[in-house]
Amino acid sequence: MHNFTYHSPTKVIFGQGSVPKIVPELQKAGISRVLLLTGGKSVFASGLYDTLIKLFQEARISCETISGVQPNPRLSKAREAVDAARKSQAQAIIATGGGSVFDSAKVIAASVGSGHDIWDLITRKQKVTDALPIFGILTLSGTSSEINDTSVINNEETNDKMPIANPLLYPKVSIVDPSLQYTVPLQQVRYGGFDTIVHVLESYLATNDTAEVLAEHAESYLRRVMACLSTLPEKLTDYNTRAELTFCATYAFSGWCWVGRSKRGDFSSHRIGHALSALYDMPHGVTLGLLLPNWMEYVLEKGLNRDIFTRFAVKVMNVPENAADPAREGIEALRAFIHSLEMPTRLCEVGITAKDIPALTENAARTLPFGSVIPMDLEKITAVFEKSL
């Protein structure tokens, strides 16, 4: 077991009907003026926006709204919100949405608190010295942004996408009501669930050197998310199924899964997958299904990580311990699982062929260096894409 630091200060209020609990949390913190930050239409269509406005009115909390935060959140929208927060003297940001809204709320809070432009903070020209408190209401599981201190923002002027992390950016409180996600379409829930699986796997498969109790935690996340996804079509509005998926999505990427490991993980599937999103506008979850099993095969063929791949096969994928090649059978079982979610596992299934690989590789290589099990380069990224054909 390796040394670690674990810090997860966000207070999580979890469960059906929890939205009104935001009011006493704001009151306890002495907050009476807020900036409400939302995404596009769904928060209005679902009635959540009206609910919040009514709650704030009843509690005499004045509220300014900035809506229209997009996936891959943009700098210009965040800057607009900073101006609004300053003008209205907001004491807190209320992030109501998915990862992009939480990510935006973090840089807005830092910019208002520190008195510097967002991009200067992200590029470290200026320091984050203070931040407005963030109170969140999660409407779409994904990045665990609701309980971490990290934000990724797109500068659409320079075409840069850059992360920032700072302990001042942990949300103070995050309200996670799984029933707010009932209206998300089946296939999108599957993509999100598979993203949760990969968040766990990218740590779990990278090393085999944490405490047994923590390895077992990871395995129970994996087994349970898979089990819930398997019955999802009949259980799209079954509270316990959705609650377990939501719970796992929030905590899977909280840092818990890399506690005690010599490496945080190998995030090559995520990094290489971004190229498929960039060039083919493919959902994030689909890119992971296309790449992860093939990255695993590539690693195995290099003679690496057989022990932990075998453990994964036996403990998660139910491959018999005495199988001829359990590590490889585990990968096959994972592919079958991905197919069962009506997701592809080969690039040919989505019409991508060998001639497309150079452009994909060039795009994926932009964020090098990455890869802790196999440090990637142009040649190796090409090899992973070729394996995925």
Added chain:
Amino acid sequence: MHNFTYHSPTKVIFGQGSVPKIVPELQKAGISRVLLLTGGKSVFASGLYDTLIKLFQEARISCETISGVQPNPRLSKAREAVDAARKSQAQAIIATGGGSVFDSAKVIAASVGSGHDIWDLITRKQKVTDALPIFGILTLSGTSSEINDTSVINNEETNDKMPIANPLLYPKVSIVDPSLQYTVPLQQVRYGGFDTIVHVLESYLATNDTAEVLAEHAESYLRRVMACLSTLPEKLTDYNTRAELTFCATYAFSGWCWVGRSKRGDFSSHRIGHALSALYDMPHGVTLGLLLPNWMEYVLEKGLNRDIFTRFAVKVMNVPENAADPAREGIEALRAFIHSLEMPTRLCEVGITAKDIPALTENAARTLPFGSVIPMDLEKITAVFEKSL
């Protein structure tokens, strides 16, 4: 899965050699004057005290020491520390010890921060409005006080023992270095490990209604602590064994084990066991071994909780699913495990007989009401003691 709030804001710095990391944490918080609070002799005998004083001197952090905090920490000692903290204008409390030192640090921090006497805060005559930050170094696992917001203090003038809990009392940082506990004698480590098991079991056995992923977490804590205790005699200074035991002890009682349950747990074994400690000066872990399996038998005979007791037997104690009476065999297996730790499971083994039960019952009943599976009263406490003969 039931609604829950989970909040665990303490930053845990875990691992061998982590003690010096307290200095940058204090510096980041702008702290240059501290009150160092310790227990009796071990912190001096081990050299940890000298290490800390040297670290503080090198970092120009001025330090006042109050030592001699006892198990079941006393109000008078805590008041003495409040005076010292005020006089030296300490900006933080450094708790260096086990649960009693952390518990004391919390009320000292609250008293200095709020400007009120400790007992007035505990009895709610005055409110905790602020608290000095607490930075801890754990030298003995037990109560999870290093990551919770709770303190229990003995008023030796009135013979009262009372708890206080407040979110301002979470330690800011806790340094948990398992190797600091190498010098704890084998039998004491076993008692502590069994206490960890019971902390998990008192939640786990009380209800069967949380998410499957959380039930599996609890089971992996139980299996792993049992496995580590089983090999402990040969592995008293094996880092991975001690690290896993320490990790489980810290997180077992952090609130994680009752997340998603309709009830936090049934703490009757702890409550009734306190009478054995009070009247026979028996180690806490021993009292739990004497009571828990017998409380379980009592519950089972009332026709309650068979499902979760069966699950415990199969998933934790390796009882075959098709056993004649798996729930009861699970209890027998637990008794055998307790015996394997050289701990008693019957009062007769420690010389307590039927004639001693009235006094024990009277003592245990002082903290009524307790018991969520079976609400206890005089008659029922007597019955549990009789079962334990």
